[in-house]
Amino acid sequence: RARWTEHDLRAVDTARLLAADAVQNTGNGHPGTAMSLAPVAYLLYQNVMRHDPSDPAWLGRDRFVLSCGHSSLTQYVQLYLSGYGLGLKDLKALRTWGSLTPGHPEVHHTAGVEITTGPLGSGLASAVGMAMAQRRQRGLLDPDAAPGTSPFDHHVWVLASDGDIMEGVASEASSLAGHQELGNLTVVYDANQISIEDDTDISFSEDVAKRYEAYGWEVVDVDWRRSDDPAGTADYTEDVDALLGALQRSRRSRTRPTLVRLHTVIAWPAPNARGTGKSHGSALGAAEVAATKELLGFDPAKSFQVERDVLARAREVRARGKAAHKAWDRTYAAWRRSEPERAALLDRLVDGRLPDGFDRALPVFDPDPKGLATRAASGKVLGALAAGLPELWGGSADLAESNNTTMAGEASFIPKGKQTREWKGGPYGRTLHFGIRENAMGMILNGIALEGLTRPYGGTFLVFSDYMRPAVRLAAIQQLPVTFVWTHDSVGLGEDGPTHQPIEHLASLRAMPGLDVVRPADANETAAAWAEVLRRGRTAGIALSRQNLPVVDRTEHASVAGVAKGAYVLVDASSGAPDVIIIATGSEVSLALEARRRLEASGVATRVVSMPCREWFEEQPRAYQNKVLPPAVRARVSVEAGVAMGWHDLVGDAGRCVSIEHFGASADAQTIFREFGFTPEKVVRAAKDSL
Amino acid sequence: RARWTEHDLRAVDTARLLAADAVQNTGNGHPGTAMSLAPVAYLLYQNVMRHDPSDPAWLGRDRFVLSCGHSSLTQYVQLYLSGYGLGLKDLKALRTWGSLTPGHPEVHHTAGVEITTGPLGSGLASAVGMAMAQRRQRGLLDPDAAPGTSPFDHHVWVLASDGDIMEGVASEASSLAGHQELGNLTVVYDANQISIEDDTDISFSEDVAKRYEAYGWEVVDVDWRRSDDPAGTADYTEDVDALLGALQRSRRSRTRPTLVRLHTVIAWPAPNARGTGKSHGSALGAAEVAATKELLGFDPAKSFQVERDVLARAREVRARGKAAHKAWDRTYAAWRRSEPERAALLDRLVDGRLPDGFDRALPVFDPDPKGLATRAASGKVLGALAAGLPELWGGSADLAESNNTTMAGEASFIPKGKQTREWKGGPYGRTLHFGIRENAMGMILNGIALEGLTRPYGGTFLVFSDYMRPAVRLAAIQQLPVTFVWTHDSVGLGEDGPTHQPIEHLASLRAMPGLDVVRPADANETAAAWAEVLRRGRTAGIALSRQNLPVVDRTEHASVAGVAKGAYVLVDASSGAPDVIIIATGSEVSLALEARRRLEASGVATRVVSMPCREWFEEQPRAYQNKVLPPAVRARVSVEAGVAMGWHDLVGDAGRCVSIEHFGASADAQTIFREFGFTPEKVVRAAKDSL
Missing domain, CATH: 3.40.50.920 (Rossmann fold)
Structure with a gap:
């Protein structure tokens, strides 16, 4: 039970009205969801998540992903209430030039924001990557700890909307999450049945619970609405305890991700706007905001009202966060003492430093007029780097052998029971298997990179960079150290024909800001390219040939040092x-x-x-x-x-x-x-x- | 019951071996699925589909979509056996320069191929568009006929693979197909549990049947394998009658699409290759091909063996097809007599002609320094064209009001029971609602255009052209008269910020061959742009502003005729x-x-x-x-x-x-x-x- 006080309830209503005021003040934005999700977000920040507002980079923190990024106020208001540094002036500056409160949450911009979201489905899919990375990181650092006892155990919490659930990338990633048995992932699906075209019944009538059960998820229904009418009824009850119970159970689940389908009324309790498509993406209007304030017992003439006691109550989470952090510090210190080598590795990973001379492991290829495909060279490079760079891991969207993305001899990242005759491994394995799901692969790579300790890569054919373009763009926007391995990089792939032959892809990827497109000429350039990509730590795509390419004689030609x-x-x-x-x-x-x-x-x-x-x-x-x-x-x-x-x-x-x-x-x-x-x-x- | 003769069974084995021989002869390709799907494809072409090999453009034909396009031999061999014009020499020329048998099926290139496939998920998603178009076409031409009695009733048959089912675009489109109650769509899902990374258990363990039930599909399991081992057992039985029963029931279904999940063993019955990942995308090797021939009672020393009686038996489908066509001709002639106006419309649509002077309906906008957004102008243009161009229809990926894609006053294309308070319509409506599923929207638009009679358009924000890029590319490859409406076409969209602001998109789309990117400067250019896009009938994207743009005074500036x-x-x-x-x-x-x-x-x-x-x-x-x-x-x-x-x-x-x-x-x-x-x-x- 949440045991909320009157002040907590008042804080939730305050959050709703701050959202409505902020949009009204700026003149545009998305008030509706931030109003109706205020109790959900408050519950997460106050009663559920392990976090410490005074240290947003705490290694032991849970991760929060607002997949419905348009509802950025859902997060901004909680960052304000729980004391991450955002102030009322920031909420007043919503969606204006240079503010800490842009239209959609931006990582590396606003303290407490873990990921840039907005394009629907992307947050949920990247959260799957975070959950996978947490397991891999634990495997690198503390594999033998009992479940829930390691300083590297944490949980990933997602708020998602109808739009997130409709996007194909969410389907791909959710299928993988079930397959990977990610017990450390919980998605609260805000089933408010409203999108921009109003009632989602116009295009969306699938049984989401059944679909997620089919993916192997635990599905829990929490129905605050108890009616099929998106505008709700007089019965609408924000049963916070029911939600809390579901969330607590989901944290204890070890082998299944959880979907909590929460039926809400958008813009609750605004008397006229609630349950309407208009409230999704437009200011409610001064009269409606005032009416809502009146309904909630606030002064309708005032804006951005926060009572001192209410704020103080909300800010108590700082003390709880510090205490949790302190308790964690003890476990962490004990781990460091007992694992000095792993602690040294962790320090290096936290700093994002490569080991000195990591590139001495790179293979050197002899001159050879027949040569080899740069994809093959890339495979050898990955194999050579494997031992020295435990943080490097990756896989392919079902093209492992074509993309040469498997480091020789490395185990698959896979629940024990999901091994196959071709692929052996375990939950802490290194070789990723994305299936034929390029966009989810990209988003998952982003999530892995956002977790912060490891360096992921993922492969497919260059032509299918089209399928993952939304993920590539988000990697570039967030400047994540993700490497895309794109093989079969021209018509030179041959017989598969026009649907498989990239023509416009190099140009169209170079057009994207923040992305390095690297196309090495031979095997040695491939090795030098990988080294430079790793050194820079920027978002990069490596385009590799299917066909053999001569290995240039470097005694007669310039050194590959020029690649950098x-x-x-x-x-x-x-x-x-x-x-x-x-x-x-x-x-x-x-x-x-x-x-x-x-x-x-x-x-x-x-x-x-x-x-x-x-x-x-x-x-x-x-x-x-x-x-x-x-x-x-x-x-x-x-x-x-x-x-x-x-x-x-x-x-x-x-x-x-x-x-x-x-x-x-x-x-x-x-x-x-x-x-x-x-x-x-x-x-x-x-x-x-x-x- | 299929009542196959010995000759039919021999034809199926012939088909398997032609596939193995063709790949062996060329040295590369995908033999496995073509071998194991030979009985399925033969059943479809011989016993299930309404088609006439002597008239591949017959208006009354069923449509066949090979979503697993890499298995192009599945289709090429049936086109040969049923007499569409492909000969053994074409099979021998598989995947070679200028042949009629390229790596993946290409529409407008090989008679009998309805759609270019290869990128996984795309065929299935476009088939949903075909099924939607069939309903809309019936609504335009013969809305009052009882179900199954109109010359415009036909069925869409899809063969799909594990990879198709994994791709997010298939999820999006399948959810919509269930929502739209597309009884005219049947997908045979070849659950052979093999992809390039071998056993799909490595990345794919969801319950596909349950997932499709969640979408509202009829799901039928036909299990030829009776085991969990992808290599099958001695029990493997190609129970063609069970499959035929499922297909016949699916044709009778009026309100649900059908997924027939067929459990097969890839490359059956090749003694060593069957059930392996290798058989998916590589030649089996001479020894294995010979062993398979021996097993099937063919001469292991000979290639491309087709017995005269067997071919004659298969070619009997031509007579059946002609008879069906003739029967249809009578219904069709009766319809023409009773519906002369609609017949005239049909003739125009078949020719792809625009009505004379269609552009006289275009609005003319007065000079105005404040002006209006080109997206708003586009909405007015669509509304003005609606009456004269019944073939023009479209909608948005949940951004109808933002994209201005709704023709004023037109009904939604939606089952009666799925209307909402905002959107009224019926099964023959005109306004499409794609939900937040941009890639499926694109693929569906392609399928609609491939059906041949109508001109579809679909809208989203320009930045989300990234999500639908695979579909845009397939539209351009197939040169389909599809129009993408991309609004919010620059940073000028404002507050939504970097995730929503296109930067590289105009360049990256212009990089694509076969796509016209049109960006009008004001309201009158917008009207001229639409007219020219319609005249050209090529694949085009129109980039439109969110913000108001001055309407240029054409008395002082050049006429908009220059837009063309x-x-x-x-x-x-x-x-x-x-x-x-x-x-x-x-x-x-x-x-x-x-x-x-x-x-x-x-x-x-x-x-x-x-x-x-x-x-x-x-x-x-x-x-x-x-x-x-x-x-x-x-x-x-x-x-x-x-x-x-x-x-x-x-x-x-x-x-x-x-x-x-x-x-x-x-x-x-x-x-x-x-x-x-x-x-x-x-x-x-x-x-x-x-x-």
Whole structure:
């Protein structure tokens, strides 16, 4: 039982009205859900979650994910009430330039916000990743502790809306959460039956409880509404104790995630707005806000009213949080004493430091004209890094063997009972199996990174980066150290044809701010690319070939050290003064080298620049950029098996782009490259045209 | 009962071996599923589907969707056996350049293929669109016929795999299919428990039957395997009659889609390959193919064996198909006689012709400095077109009011029992409600367009084009006349902040081949854009503003006729000889006009080019392009509230781009535009820099 005092009840009503006032004051926003979820959020922050408002980075804290990010006030108001540092002035500055209270919650911006949410389904899906990461972290640091006794045991709490539940990414991630038996995850599903098109019955009549049972979740119904009418009835009862019971039971569940389906009335108790679609995304209007205040016994003429006693009561959570933290500190200190090596590892992980000389483990590949696919090289790199970087882990969306994402010999991350003849492992394993669920994979990787201690990666075909684009964007917005492994990175994948051949993907991913797109040219560039991606700790995608690529002879060509600068002169004109520069990436670098041989033979001094990462190159000092691409050399050719978009700014008005501007075809790679003009002849011609 | 003869059984085994041979012959492909699904596909083509191999475009045909498109041989072999024109030479040319048998089925390429599939989940989701379109088409043409008696009644049959069922887009679409009570849809789910990572138990343990029951589907289990082992047992029995019974019952179902969960053993009966992940995507090897032939009583030394009697037996379906077609012709002729007006409409729809002068209905907006949002203009355009274009219909992914996608006064497309207080309608309604399921919306729009008679559109925020990108790409690959309505098309949407503000989206969508991206500058350009999109009948996305935009005075500026050419001189330099050209799109055109006023005032002769669609402009003759952008005028500025990527090729080395290269922020639109440099001052400075 919650044993709420009158002050607690008043604090809940205060929270509702702060939400209504904040939206009314700004003139726009989402008041309805923040009003009706006020008791739920207050319960979580005051009675359920383990957290310490004075230390939002406490390792032992539970995680809170507001998947219905549009209802950001649900969280902002609790951060204010429980003392995370937000003040009334911040609530008054809702959704204005530079405020701590933007339209949707933003991690690294507002203390207490764990994740940037807003795009529906994304928070819930990333929460699955948090829950998975918690288990992996425990496995790295304290695997033998009894359940619930480790300082690394914590719980992930999610508030989700009808919209979250409708999005496919939530389906994918929820199916995986059940499969992974994530007892450390609880989703409170606010079944208020209202979305922007009003009553969700217009498009959504599935049985959500049954669906989640099918995923293997524990499902609990808590019905405050007791009617099918989204506007509720006089019977509406915010039975906080029933909800608390469900949440407490869910924390004790060890082998199933829990969905608490809570039937609410949006904007409760606003007399006219409640239960309406309008209350979802618009200010209620001054009259309705006043009427609600009157109903709740507040002064209808005043805004942002917070009574001193009420705030004091709410802020008592700080003392409880500190006490919990202190108790945890003792367990944690005991763990540190008994596990000095693991404690040292933890310190390194908390700092986000790589071990000194981690890159000495990288394989070096001998020159080889036949060579190997960069995806294969990537697999070897991951295997070589495995021992030194326990924080690195990942897997694939059902393409492990194609993406080469499995570190050789590492166990699968999987409940014991879910092992198969091909894959052995356990709950603390390292190899992730996402199934054919690319978007959930991306969101889960984000959640893993947000947990803060490990470095996840995940693979699929480059063309299916489309399926996970919402997750990639959220990784980039949050600047998470997630690495996407995208293999089969051009029409060179061959016979699978146009639906599987990326054409526009390199360009469309480069268009995204905050994402490093890396396309290594051979096996050694692949190793250097991985090292640099790990060093930078930014969001990155590595594009890798399906087909074999020659391993460039580094005694005759520049060292791969240049990869870290994004672009470098792989081989200069024999004269030292190039007439033309060929800029190539990935599988087209060897084509550029062959074209150079022919151009040099015909007397054209030709430099080849390998440009594995445009974003890294753009960061270099202008002097370096001008050294690689001297402004005086205006004859330039870009060669990349994708659309030319974006290359014109590097090759300039005099330049030429060897590219593909249409969808691919089903045939072997050699034929496709020939038919689509990725030939030395074509590059030579482009170079001569450019001169 | 199927009453298969020995010849039928032999035809099924022939089909299995043709699949194994074709992959073995090419050296790569997906043999396993084609082998085990051979009896299923043969049953569908011979005993279940209404189709006429001599007329693949027959209006009365059932539709077949191979959602597991990698198993293209499942379909190619049946197209051969039932006489659609594919020959053994085509099977031998599997996955080679120019063949009729590419890696994945391609519509408009191989007779009998209704849809391009391959990306998992997409076929199933588009099939939901086909089933919806069938109902809408019936409503337009023959609404009063008793169920099952109209020439426009047909059924949609889908083969789907584990991978299809895992993808979120299938979840979204299946939830909608149950909601829409699509009795005309049957999905045979090939539960072979094998994907590329072998036994799907590694990532997929949900109860699929229960999940589909939760969506409101009829679920039937047909278990040929009777064991949990994906490799099956000696008990494996291809009980075709049990399957046929389930399919026949599903055809009779009026109010629920049906999922037949069929438990199979992949690659059955290959003695070693069956039940393995390897058989999914690799050639079985000569020895295994030979062993399978021996097992089935075929000559292990021969390939592509088809006995004359067996082929003759399979080809009898042609006569049955012709008879069914003839019977249908009589019903159809009777309908034409009794419904001459609807018959005339049908003829127009079959031809894909717009009514003469359809664009006379377009609204004309008066000049207005305050103006209106282009999304609002778009809503008015749709309303104005509604009466003249019954084939045009659409809706939104729960953003109807924000996207302005509802044609005023039109009924919702919804089962009678699913109406809500806000939305009234019926099964033949026109306004679609997709819920918060953008990717399913896109796939469903594709399915609607593939049905062939109507023109669908669907709306969401531009930023959420990310969620539907897989569908957009498939629309573009298939060149479907689908229109995506993407509103809130820049940081100008304001307070919702970075998760909701598109930055890279215009560029990333323009990177996609086959997609027209249209961004009108004001209300009248919006009307002209819609008209041109409808005229062209290509895949298009219209980007529309949330915020009000001035309605340009066309007495002082060029006519909107130029929209159809993609770009036009909106207003020239007062001198007639521009020093600088400002190229702008959408909401930035009015900014360009203001900058021009200031530039002209300071003596800089300035032309403003409005460029609503780069793809249309690129199609124009070089002479027109040079007239709009004279090569001699090298001082150029592009202005678009998105990344600059792609603009350099138009503004050239001397040009400047006014753009935004980072994520947005939460504030009102005016503040954001000012802070991010979308101001007349900035454009003026860029123009002067460029001079």
